[in-house]
Amino acid sequence: MDNKKSNQEIGRRDFFKKAAMSVTAIAGTSLISSNARADDPAIMHHVPWGQVWGDPVTKNRYGVPSKYEHNVLRRNTKLLASGNFRASIAVTPIQESMGIITPNGLFFSRSHGGVAHVDPAEYRLMIHGLVEKPIVLTLEQLKRYPSVTRTHFIECPANGGQEWRGPQFNSVQFAKGFMSCAEWTGVYLKTILEDLGLKPEAQWMLAEGSDNSEMGRTIPIDKVLDDAMIVWGQNGEALRPEQGYPVRIILPGWEGNLMVKWLKRLEFAAEPWYCKEETSKYTALKPTGKAIQHFYANEVNSTVTSPSPEIDWKDLKDGDLVEIEGLAWSGMGTISGVDISLDGGRNYTEARLKGLVLPKSWTRWSYMHTYKKGDVLQLTSRAMDDAGYIQPTIDQEVGVMGVESVYHRNAVETWEVNAKGEVNHVQIRS
């Protein structure tokens, strides 16, 4: 993507010239030392951790975050909880996310009967139905297949689904955090099927979990033979229980609910199953009264993560150069570009993609902005993917889907920065 050079960019060539000019401009401000200012005790005093022994390396055989980071947490709300938080969701603090990988302890957690704790010694995976040779595998036998490692996001298709009738969550964690992204290690399902002999009348595969709800979903054979994976690794270690330890299925880019955890059984058949979670839920009701079922791929989407209701601009000074940063993702392909609007979607300009740009993965983007104190801004991001899709406006999406569909909401999202630098969730619509 070839961005137009904006006036915010500072080229390497210009750096020294600008820096020299700035010295006079900012003399007397905080960058220049001045005896008139109080000395910073964090510098002037010996800090307590600098004068005593630290922990021995033998402490925390499995490391934990700094105790100062104790507010960086998955959170939940009673609105999205059945009873005792078993059929429920805890969402990722994407306002605190860095890069495109979610640490395993913060990966969003959704289950339909609680998080199961599977004994790996008793783990079995059965594959049967319309195959020439059914098999049962132990965990060790499964891991003998040649592994691949891929970075993919998982998104609950209800991400943003509370905002159809108007903005409700003044929070990026809750408005957009029903998703996370990790590096998964496992085997392509097609590699296993190679030796089992799929019968030609097989159109569908049932994936079933071993948890108390036996969460199951029907998956079309196209996806099974494209990029479906059976995984046991997550960011370099075993899957976390919340992500299906020891084994789950990954269907890159598709509804998180399809990626069955604590995976127990795969069956192939000519007809679909009509599991509970693909009929009573995970179906999107349109104003026609018909509901979309088997709504597979999460469409192209994006959000601004900084600023956000959680990360305001109250501390910015007039003229500060500040990064507007966010995430973009698509279940249909690779992010090809992100546009940013400062006026709620009336006018757009191109933002820049940052770091690795991978298929069906979170992609980071950014835009440098010179902040004018007192400005009211409406920040709207709009992503595109290489399958040709672009995020719709709210009016465009609602025009087809109405406001009762719960799932697969990917219209553009807007944060309003008010004159004080506070940030609030708003929607721009007719």
Place this chain on the structure above:
Amino acid sequence: MFKLDRKLIITASTAATLAVITAGCMGGSTTTGSTEVNGSPTIDGGMTYPVQNNMTGPYYVNTNTLKGGYSNGRVPTANELAAWDKDVMPDGTGLPEGSGSVEDGEELYESLCVSCHGDFGSGGGGYPSLSKGNAVDMQKTLTNNRWKDPEADGPVRVFGSYWPQVSTLYWYIKDGMPHPKSKTLSDDDTYALTAYILNINEFEIDGEEVDDEYVLDREKLLKVKMPNVDGFEPNIDGPDALKRVRAYYSTPANFGAQNLNKGAERCMTDCQKKSVTTRRIKNGGIKDFLPPMTDERTLPKEEEAIDVKSVYADNCAMCHGNGVGPGFANTADWSAYTAKGMDKVYASAIHGTDGGMPPKGGSTLSDADFKSVVDYLINGK
């Protein structure tokens, strides 16, 4: 792409049918681009990742490893297959023989289900409603949409009005219910509960009302006509299902998506009607975040004693505050239990009971902490 995989995976004995598959099902023989097979978008409306020059997207693929030749695992025994293959399909595959009455179902419901799903399936405690009245009438609400008037009645999406297949109900009850103690119901119990749920949704089977005297069995269950059986798209039944699914998702207008594939330019300036307005969150929005939202990086407070009141509210009040089981601080209710000794009361509370009390009320507290919750429940302090 699909054709390539199918060819690799289908066994020699079935290779004769390959031509039918590629022509009829997989849509052709040439891959014209990464997003299309024979000119049509593939099933997810977007991308497949064909391996070209050993690369799929940015990833290198060792195609040798995909060629098979592994002999991991073993063939399951017939008993093992039977033990795990318990799913129930709409045509009755997997549905066992058995029977159960509405009367028995109601009794089971009152003892096992009502604490979560409420009286007559009315819902509560965050768990789904099972009925909102007559299924045929409720199905007619599915065109309700609160786009213009957020205060209007929304669509009713419960079992009777919404679900397309009755097989799902039997299967889910047998496999997943009751939630804290699943896979403990017999086939007959499952028929009875299914009969009760059909009863409270006011179903008829083969012209006969599912009334309080009704006895359901396999044959009758397979005759249930769901009012919303045709309420879903795309159609996923029959041998041409995947062809229809692919066609459905190749039309972005079907699912509210916007596609620029035809070389259209996206709008960069003056992209909105002048009439758009800014909608703001009303009444502060939803804010009951647990734990509360903060980005403070100060040292955590010392661990405090558990808040028995909030544990009670979250885990116990749903039943003990609603007339199910001995009531909150109700000495008369509790005396029969406490007379047998507090050790027994604690043990029942910690390990759960056959009467429907889940272990520790579904909480994850330590035994010691949970005992303090039990004390609070019994004494009110």
